[in-house]
Amino acid sequence: MTTSNNLNDKTICITGASSGIGQAIAQHLGSSGAHVFMMGRNRSPMDESADLIRSAGGSADVATFDVADLEALSSWVASAAASTGRLDVMVNNAGFGDVGATIADGDPAMWKAMLETNVLALAVGCQAAIKAMRSTSSQGNIINISSVAALQRESGVYGATKHAVNCINSSLRKELQDEPIRVTSVMPGVFATNFTRNVDRTMVEGIAGMAGITELEFDDDSRLPQHQIDQIQQALAIGIGDVTHIANAVEYIILQPSELNIEEIVIRPQKSLLS
Template sequence: MTSPPTKIVLITGASSGIGEATARRLAADGHHVMLGARRVDRLAALVDELRAAGGSADHQELDVTSRDSVAAFVSGAHDRHGRIDVLVNNAGVMALSTLDALRTDEWDQMIDVNLRGTLHGIAAALPLMRARGKGHIITIGSSAAYRVDPTAAVYCATKYAVRALAEGLRQESRDVRMTLVSPGYTHSELTERGGDPQIRAAARAASDELGMPASAVADAIAYAIAQPDTVDVNEIVMRSTAQG
């Protein structure tokens, strides 16, 4: 007889990279994972794979830049399962360029996905968790929230802001746990789209050479989730040893 899922976990940006790796790890741990992203075909294939391996999973189309889309994603999971234990705010974009390139549409996109998307997740999940008296919001930050590199000023700014949000929510909370996971170079699709083509190629080469597997970040997330409700893992900063 199959045991009931340990926790109901919602993951944004789950169609690739850290989100996909987290879905795999948490489903293997016995949690029910609710996956959200825009690429529904990838989500459906991943859910089929997880279920075939004995995991519990579902998916829903999600655009984190839309407050209504995030609210529907969270409330839909809550209606089906009666609770939400964990929200993993993972969706993110990184379009690298110098500021004088004035790629303002990409600036807006990073603000909308990385910052507003995180806020939309908090706005949707926090009231439900507070009403229940427990919950856990995990936000994927970046080592870019601790330094600023040329060509990454706007991306770093969004991650600095996300770090501030996480710390603010932690200080405001006694019943809802808040964990910020900030990885360095990670093997993912983050460096494959947007930004200046030459800078993007250099970032991709650095990620290939210095990056850690997305599964390492998923392991860190699993560790934070596994702690008792009285223990809040506030912040995890992690890099491959090759990155230094």
């Protein structure tokens, strides 16, 4: 049994496609011929990606909701599969972290939100994808975006959520080994995204300073404009990765022969700047 060696017409759902890693995956796969379904809370970046995908000949749909709304998440996946008659790939990417925060002084409300987003929604996203893949007899990939924090024992509550992601991933791989559904955990190191929106500002300013940027243009939600993210990445490329490399890795995972399951990938820039 083999899988097709291109992305043409594959139906791909991606959570957290409005920024960073998820947006790069959506743009890359959509521009390579897949029909991508994007979701996030912030609509305009996804509309921009959808325009780019359509002008490259692909198809894109955009939905806006909080991934912690588990019913909305399940019905979004089911309707993507119902409208195209298939679900080839589910990328559970939406997530955030408070890297650098301590447990002693941390905020339990932040921990609750991290658990709901990074763990609970990811598990429900997996379950919804399995149902959709089974009901449409699709040969599928579930790709869970974890972190190198899952490789460390001292990575705090954020790391605990990513340890949980890897546990869910390995458990699912075993559960599904007699079905045509493959399961992969992608563990990135440091990549240039808006992940920094929940990270201590002094740390972000320090990194920007190393890239020669003295004034950061944060918006009201602590996001940075793409041109500053790119500027930091390009100046510090040896330690801060370019998200297009993660998108390439995801394409590689999807296009492997169906009898081959890439269970885990650790992908990071050459130098470990923070992790």
